[in-house]
Amino acid sequence: MEEHEKDLEDVPDMNKKNSIIESGEAMDQLITIDGEERITSHNEFEPVPLTNNLNADELDPETTAKLRGDAIGDTLYSQSFVLKTLLKFADLNWNQQFEEDLCFLWDMTAEKSVCEYLWELSFPSVACGAVAKYTENRFIEIVIGTLANVLCVGCDKTMTKEEIGVIIQELDSDDHLVLIQVMRFISSVAFSSSETPFIDEEAMNRLCFVLNNSINTELLLKTLETTAKLTVDFKLDKNLVNSSLYNAVLTAYCTLLGSAYLELDTKDGILACRYMLENVTNICGYIDRFENATLKLDITENLDGFLQEAIKIIKYLSQEENLLPVTDDTIFFMSAFQYIFINLNVNYSPEIFIAISKILYIVSEIRNEVERLFESTLELECFLISRSTKQRIFKDLKLLSKHKRKTVLDVVLENGPKFHFAFDLKDLKDEVT
Known part of the structure; x- marks a missing residue:
């Protein structure tokens, strides 16, 4: 199946806090600049221009040279700012100024050179140590979000199993904003991995719990995307792909599309449909590859829910005004139905x-x-x-x-x-x- 490109994310509103089961409007997860969303792929990082209080065109050569001495790559971002911010991880004094600094660092990771610099400073190790040490949800959210951005850069570097495990533990969080960033982190790691040994039965149970119980649109979409990334190309252990995952995927989809939350003709509605079909297609792939007759029987005995949703989607597409002009999503939907x-x-x-x-x-x-x-x-x-x-x-x-x-x-x-x-x-x- 086709894989979506990984996304970088801007910093959400600092005042937004919620629980795992609280409803909320979906927040933009891609970098948004002047109303335009930007995405980077794993293999090609497109630098995203960020606004700051310095206009390089207005600086004289002498000032520019001085600034470059502390600059990260070709940006005007300061190495010393990054170092000072990370040093505060050693003894967390959570306040508004530190939150703003950390949010700015998160924004800075839209630049490839900043991400590469953070790798040089062993940011994944520093971040995981801080996440394991502190309990402030907003701090954890921003740090994991920043880490997910850093992982989006195509560097030939990886995190250790222990470091990844620290972030996976945050699946136990009851803060939906933290969980959204954990999902982005898992998707980023899965995207660049051929296997996902860091996901065990406990982690899968937690993912299914979110799918079965959350009503937050953004969290459900991110979790559906995550399970799709984990199961594509048989990355996930075959013993973890079961009817519980299939049922959880359908439950999440029905929460999104089976109520007044989303419609099929909306951006999020199309994403929900795509992620659901990616998951079911991937599960069918496991059945086919590993000749799992038990899983096939379990799913066919509980197929009515899927077929009811399939009828809605196919009927929607059978109307010419919805089918044309043909999009990549439409092509995928029909090929997925054919395979399933x-x-x-x-x-x-x-x-x-x-x-x-x-x-x-x-x-x-x-x-x-x-x-x-x-x-x-x-x-x-x-x-x-x-x-x-x-x-x-x-x-x-x-x-x-x-x-x-x-x-x-x-x-x-x-x-x-x-x-x-x-x-x-x-x-x-x-x-x-």
């Missing part, structure tokens, strides 16, 4: 079949422009036909216009020979058209 349905051998559903038929009709008109979407939709259509009877398909196709059902059957007859149908499609075409 076939992997779990999902039974025929008239509602899903009609909606898929409508989508196939629309994309068949532009198949050369959306080849991947066309292929996944066609394969899903053929799979559904193979799971039904001639009489049932005949009845359901009658709900479409004559032109649409003829187009759909022509496309299936032309492109679907690899599927075994229990009846002759040509005869069916003659009867319904």
Whole structure:
């Protein structure tokens, strides 16, 4: 599956505090500058310009040279400021000024050279030592958030298992702002790792607890993203991928989309849908790779909840104004449904079949422009036909216009020979058209 790029984050409002189960508006998690969100990838760091009280264009050469002597890389950020701030970790005296300094350091980590400098100062070790030592939630939130940003830089450096374990322990926090940063940290580590031995049964239970119990939009989205990052490419121990994770993912998704919190046509609604499908697709991948018949049985016995949500999404996409213009998310959604349905051998559903038929009709008109979407939709259509009877398909196709059902059957007859149908499609075409 495709992986999202890791994100850097700006500092949230210093006055915002909440508990794990308290509802709240989702806060921007990407760096926001002049209303524009910026993202960096693991392999390519795009420097993000930050405002400060110095305008380099207005400085004379002598002043610039003096400032450069203490500067970090090509920035005007001060090495001594960073050092003085980190020295305060030794004996925490939490006050507004220190909080503002620490928040500014967090902002500074939008710059690659600042992150590299923090690596030189062994910031991960310093940060983990401070997190283990102190209990001030706001301090812990900012430190872990800063650490997550530092990990976003493509440095050939890693944290020790013990250091990672210190941050993982914060999954026990009841402060949702701390938990959001812990999720970002785990996602950052997972993104750059081929395995995730730092996640054990206790940590997974805590992740599932958050998914099952939180109603905070941002925390749920971050946790769904985290479990998706952990399970992609089989990074997570196969023994930790179970029906409890599957059920927790659906519970979180239904909390987000099954209520008045989000809608499918919103940015967060699309993210929720994507993360849910990434998780279920990854779980199906584990079933396929490790031939886990027990997990497959557990999920198929509890498939109704997923299918109810799948029907809503597919019906939404079957409306032309929602399907077009085609986006990368739309392409992923349909390929995910195709993989999940076939992997779990999902039974025929008239509602899903009609909606898929409508989508196939629309994309068949532009198949050369959306080849991947066309292929996944066609394969899903053929799979559904193979799971039904001639009489049932005949009845359901009658709900479409004559032109649409003829187009759909022509496309299936032309492109679907690899599927075994229990009846002759040509005869069916003659009867319904």
